[in-house]
Amino acid sequence: MQETKKLAQTVKVNPQDNVAIALYDLEAGVRTTENVVTLEKIPQAHKVALKDLHVGDEIIRYGVLLGYANRKIKEGSWINEEMVTLPKMPSLEQMDYDRDYQVALPVAKQGTFAGYENPRGGFAGTRNILAIHTTVQCVSGVLNVAVKKMKQELLPKYPHVDDIVPINHAYGCGVAINAKEAKVPIRSLRNLVHNPNFGGEVMVVALGCEKLTPEMLLEEEDNKSENVIVLQDLPGFEAMIQALMAMAESKLERLNARRRTVLPLDQLCIGMQCGGSDAFSGISANPAAGYAADLLVGAGATVMFSEVTEVRDGVQYLAKRCQSSEVRDKLIGEMAWYDRYLEQGEVDRSANPTPGNKKGGLSNIVEKAMGSIAKSGTAPIAEVLSPGERPRSKGLIYAATPASDIVCGPSQLASGITLQVFMTGRGTPYGLAAAPVIKVCSRNEMKDLWADLIDVNAGAVATGGSTIAEMGGLLFDKIIRVASGEEQSFAEKYQLHNDFCIFNPAPIT
Amino acid sequence: MQETKKLAQTVKVNPQDNVAIALYDLEAGVRTTENVVTLEKIPQAHKVALKDLHVGDEIIRYGVLLGYANRKIKEGSWINEEMVTLPKMPSLEQMDYDRDYQVALPVAKQGTFAGYENPRGGFAGTRNILAIHTTVQCVSGVLNVAVKKMKQELLPKYPHVDDIVPINHAYGCGVAINAKEAKVPIRSLRNLVHNPNFGGEVMVVALGCEKLTPEMLLEEEDNKSENVIVLQDLPGFEAMIQALMAMAESKLERLNARRRTVLPLDQLCIGMQCGGSDAFSGISANPAAGYAADLLVGAGATVMFSEVTEVRDGVQYLAKRCQSSEVRDKLIGEMAWYDRYLEQGEVDRSANPTPGNKKGGLSNIVEKAMGSIAKSGTAPIAEVLSPGERPRSKGLIYAATPASDIVCGPSQLASGITLQVFMTGRGTPYGLAAAPVIKVCSRNEMKDLWADLIDVNAGAVATGGSTIAEMGGLLFDKIIRVASGEEQSFAEKYQLHNDFCIFNPAPIT
Numbered sequence A, B: 001m002q003e004t005k006k007l008a009q010t011v012k013v014n015p016q017d018n019v020a021i022a023l024y025d026l027e028a029g030v031r032t033t034e035n036v037v038t039l040e041k042i043p044q045a046h047k048v049a050l051k052d053l054h055v056g057d058e059i060i061r062y063g064v065l066l067g068y069a070n071r072k073i074k075e076g077s078w079i080n081e082e083m084v085t086l087p088k089m090p091s092l093e094q095m096d097y098d099r100d101y102q103v104a105l106p107v108a109k110q111g112t113f114a115g116y117e118n119p120r121g122g123f124a125g126t127r128n129i130l131a132i133h134t135t136v137q138c139v140s141g142v143l144n145v146a147v148k149k150m151k152q153e154l155l156p157k158y159p160h161v162d163d164i165v166p167i168n169h170a171y172g173c174g175v176a177i178n179a180k181e182a183k184v185p186i187r188s189l190r191n192l193v194h195n196p197n198f199g200g201e202v203m204v205v206a207l208g209c210e211k212l213t214p215e216m217l218l219e220e221e222d223n224k225s226e227n228v229i230v231l232q233d234l235p236g237f238e239a240m241i242q243a244l245m246a247m248a249e250s251k252l253e254r255l256n257a258r259r260r261t262v263l264p265l266d267q268l269c270i271g272m273q274c275g276g277s278d279a280f281s282g283i284s285a286n287p288a289a290g291y292a293a294d295l296l297v298g299a300g301a302t303v304m305f306s307e308v309t310e311v312r313d314g315v316q317y318l319a320k321r322c323q324s325s326e327v328r329d330k331l332i333g334e335m336a337w338y339d340r341y342l343e344q345g346e347v348d349r350s351a352n353p354t355p356g357n358k359k360g361g362l363s364n365i366v367e368k369a370m371g372s373i374a375k376s377g378t379a380p381i382a383e384v385l386s387p388g389e390r391p392r393s394k395g396l397i398y399a400a401t402p403a404s405d406i407v408c409g410p411s412q413l414a415s416g417i418t419l420q421v422f423m424t425g426r427g428t429p430y431g432l433a434a435a436p437v438i439k440v441c442s443r444n445e446m447k448d449l450w451a452d453l454i455d456v457n458a459g460a461v462a463t464g465g466s467t468i469a470e471m472g473g474l475l476f477d478k479i480i481r482v483a484s485g486e487e488q489s490f491a492e493k494y495q496l497h498n499d500f501c502i503f504n505p506a507p508i509t
């Protein structure tokens, strides 16, 4: 059985499908696992027709409609994105949730992790980081010079602190701060201050004349002189560096006293996203991540998934899993908001997938959506968050964010994740400064190529060497070990940190 | 006379004005230079009424209408922003340019500078920098690690190279690349490659699956393997670092062979912008900058000024100075584009000025505009550029960009500036990695406070210690010395570098 699986040439995900996915580059004349002979070369991860298709015929994968054939396609042919007409986007008007949605989640073998208890309550940290927040990009030049000095002179004195991270961003001034949608970046930056990996310490660098004031960034009780440095109040550059060093040291002293303790998994909050997806992502990496999500949620943990444009075309399947009509309504509201946002820019969902996705075999946004949704597993959706909002519930949470990797990351950090699992098909060296990122690839070839960047290779799920449950279990174990500080991911080890690209849907001025 | 000037309490810019500006915090009962007695405390840089004003009366400064009194204001009273109703925005419909606009520009004492001749033709460099461009933010984590290593291990071996600068930005993927307005960020990044400070060398780091491909970023002849590293083609992190180091070294070798030569000023292209303005900006720093601009343009150099929302309310004065109806039409087109852009976000020009501007005495956008326009001097406008465009003309150029300091900077760099002069009232430690920034302050107090951040103090123009022409001449000399590498500005000395915040008016996905 194992043997046969390993020799598979193609994979058909759902019995209803009339296409299969090539597990390797296939030549013409190869007999697929479904007993169809290829008529031409089929690139790896691309679709092969399992029957003759006529113009207008439905193309089915994951048991759902990907689109319609816009030409005659012979059994055994390659189906590329140009042959598939996109179906109508699901209407947001009548989208029922399933009152009776129930699912038996798999049981994890472990119900605890070693985290940093949050002095402010709520989720625990997986790392112990001094974050230095900023109200405005203007201060970044000075802050970066200071952080370099802090890392050289202060950090080695405080061995229980993992890192010092400046939260530099492009928001704060030169923006329409009273625009309706300014609430998105402001909320994101406000909530980022409370990320559990920052241990409840607050340090903010302001300029003094910016639009985003410390009052707008901080809770009232945090907005005090021991937490906020205003550069315009200080006599020059050297004085700024001194003030920054002194405040950092006082925060480092307190952070350095923290220790990990064994905590129940309901104090863990992680995020999932994918980037550089291919057609394998929906077969191997994302379903394995979905299984790990089910294990985590079953054990009480909180798992966020995101990426509006990537779930939009499968949103009816998410709506069904919403725990209440309120949650469903918020989901629909977020989708409608993003529809309008794209419409205003005179673009639509065809802006996603990327050329790389298409090269990787993803014909369109429906195929990408079904693969993307797979990472949410099967649990009911307990809450839906607007971009950068903090949750009130535990369990599986849909945090509506752009699909852009570099924007989704900071958004989820603002919503409180302390670790991110990142699925990739084509590979990206993505990483976050504020939380470890575990990278999971969809194909063996990716792991072969990027041995020192990919943490977990889910490729064996596609080629038959592993089941989804086995791979999901391995990923769960990895998440617990990294969350507990027993291991670092490669992105963490090499300090691969992307910028804090904050989502600002409002104009700049 | 000098004595009297130094004792001035207030300044009236234009004989028609019915307000004066307080040069210091004035108590009630102080006799102003215009022989009016203050009725209450007037904060420094704020306006004092020089006559009784009734509801609906015009408030005049710079000889232009700032707005209408919305309450009774007694002679000697403080006029703050709440008392001034904004006039209607000048209509873009009928805006004549002056066919006969002529001006005698002042004559500079020097017509050359020592720059790096551009191997590709066009403007010369003021610095010799290895820029490493990126197609997408995904690669930034790896690139930053590599650049740190390059600066430690390679840069010391090439003493004639000033710096190695990674051009990290938030664009490239997760964006609506086919949106109408995507041309703005794409053009900006394309043109940034050609900034004269980068010496004609091209080095690009791509991922491999992003929307912004190397083909879109580079001219055809530059898009070759010796200039482009694609991370997805390389076997892992260590291999990426090796490839980046090797390519950087080959570029550094060539850059290191370059030397400064004496060049005519028509090979110099600088930018001007202001940030953290106050009411003094329009009296001292900006008029001095304007005089320096006149000296430069008179000597053949190119000077760009920008910041759409800040000139919008004085655009009729710029239209008059356009050199042809085509230039005027492009100016109007850029203003109309920005009006629509703000409207779409449901904001208007009241989004500018900032709270800091208001605290600094700037009542509204008209007052800010007149102060901002002062930095353009008096020369005719030879060309108007869309954001990130490269000029075809020399002389005074209006480069339409957002007013946001951190967005205007990279936009002007894309348009080819090799040095920026930055006027500030309230102070910002702003700097650019790709070009020296000379900071000019508007008030003596600012220089007293930030002695090691402000390069030129124009405060004496307001307090009577210096004329605009004297200060403009000093600034001209400073520009030539910094451009020629004889001096560093403070931002350059301390390496205060803001991020490359590229203007993207299109949606992200």
Ligand SMILES: [Ca+2]
Pocket: A273, A274, A275, A276, A277, A307, A310, A372, A403
């Ligand atoms: Ca994704």
Ligand SMILES: [Ca+2]
Pocket: A273, A274, A275, A307, A403, A404, A405, A408
């Ligand atoms: Ca993503």
Ligand SMILES: [Ca+2]
Pocket: A431, A432, A433, A434, A435, A436, A437, A491, A492, A495, A496, A497
């Ligand atoms: Ca990290």
Ligand SMILES: [Ca+2]
Pocket: B273, B274, B275, B276, B277, B307, B310, B372, B403
């Ligand atoms: Ca300005």
Ligand SMILES: [Ca+2]
Pocket: B273, B274, B275, B307, B403, B404, B405, B408
């Ligand atoms: Ca500005």
